[in-house]
Amino acid sequence: EPEVTQTPSHQVTQMGQEVILRCVPISNHLYFYWYRQILGQKVEFLVSFYNNEISEKSEIFDDQFSVERPDGSNFTLKIRSTKLEDSAMYFCASIPGTRGNTGELFFGEGSRLTVL
Amino acid sequence: RKEVEQDPGPFNVPEGATVAFNCTYSNSASQSFFWYRQDCRKEPKLLMSVYSSGNEDGRFTAQLNRASQYISLLIRDSKLSDSATYLCVVGRSNTGKLIFGQGTTLQVKP
Numbered sequence: 052e053p054e055v056t057q058t059p060s061h062q063v064t065q066m067g068q069e070v071i072l073r074c075v076p077i078s079n080h081l082y083f084y085w086y087r088q089i090l091g092q093k094v095e096f097l098v099s100f101y102n103n104e105i106s107e108k109s110e111i112f113d114d115q116f117s118v119e120r121p122d123g124s125n126f127t128l129k130i131r132s133t134k135l136e137d138s139a140m141y142f143c144a145s146i147p148g149t150r151g152n153t154g155e156l157f158f159g160e161g162s163r164l165t166v167l
Numbered sequence: 168r169k170e171v172e173q174d175p176g177p178f179n180v181p182e183g184a185t186v187a188f189n190c191t192y193s194n195s196a197s198q199s200f201f202w203y204r205q206d207c208r209k210e211p212k213l214l215m216s217v218y219s220s221g222n223e224d225g226r227f228t229a230q231l232n233r234a235s236q237y238i239s240l241l242i243r244d245s246k247l248s249d250s251a252t253y254l255c256v257v258g259r260s261n262t263g264k265l266i267f268g269q270g271t272t273l274q275v276k277p
Contacts, residue, residue: 082262094211094254094267107264142210146262154199154261158210 053077055159057143063165067132072162074126074143083126084144084156085118087111094142100126133166140164168193171268173255179274184245188271190238190255199258200231202240204251205270211254214240245275 056075064070076083085097098108098118105118117129126145130137140163144156173190180186192200200217215222217229217238228241238255255268 084264086267093269094205096264096266099262099264101262109264140208153216154201154258154265155213155216156211156265158212160210 055143055145055157057141057159057162059162060160061163061165063167064133066135066166070130070133070137070164072128072130072141072143072164074128074159075124076126076143076145077147077157078124079147080145080157081148082106082146083120084146085128086142086144086158087139088142088161089136089139097128097141130164133164135166138164138166169268170194170266171255171257173268173271175269175271177272177274179276180245181276182245182247184275185241185243186245186273187242188240188253188255188273190240190268192236192238192255192257192266194257194259194266195236196259197236197257198260199265200238201256201258201265202227202229202238203254203256203267205254206251211256211267214253242273245273247275247277249273250275 058073083100088094098112099106115131140161142161143159202214203211204214205211217231221230226243230239252270252272254270258265
């Protein structure tokens with residue numbers, strides 16, 4: 052069964068460092084998302100991406116964050132200068148195009164980011 | 168007011184019990200509704216979509232009341248493997264962002 056894959060599974064970084072989290076969405080999917088979940092809190096939407104551009108972003112997704120689909124398969128989330136409060140599990144997700152789309156999000160297993 | 172509100176629990180029930188979770192949402196423009204399940208430190212996984220007519224999948228029954236902006240999940244004959252956090256999730260379209268509730272934790276005991 053096709054799945055969304057994410058790397059790294061866990062990254063520890065120092066405050067102020069840049070971090071890139073990588074995702075390979077399911078190959079025929081067209082819509083891509085990043086969500087995050089701070090430990091003990093709810094899953095929060097960060098950004099959605101379609102047709103090589105951001106379609107929607109949340110208040111959390113400020114200038115420190117950026118997304119990119121550099122090569123048609125990878126979908127990356129970059130945090131330019133990490134803060135302690137960026138420590139969280141970051142989930143990548145994807146869905147097919149509108150045809151046959153049930154609205155179900157297909158999540159990767161997540162990348163745990165720890166900022167020291 | 169939170170966009171999606173759930174009782175966080177925990178709900179501690181014996182095996183075989185019936186348990187019900189409730190959820191309310193604030194945005195009347197919401198169009199898609201789901202229950203997801205999340206095991207500890209894992210990714211959320213779709214349990215079932217929720218339709219206005221109500222729907223059932225084995226031991227799980229979901230109901231949607233658009234007038235009251237209320238969603239429910241009923242689990243019959245609880246199994247130990249049902250222990251997890253159940254997330255109420257709402258969206259405005261099938262491609263837009265999904266809003267997650269805080270989740271309701273269920274612990275099924277032998």
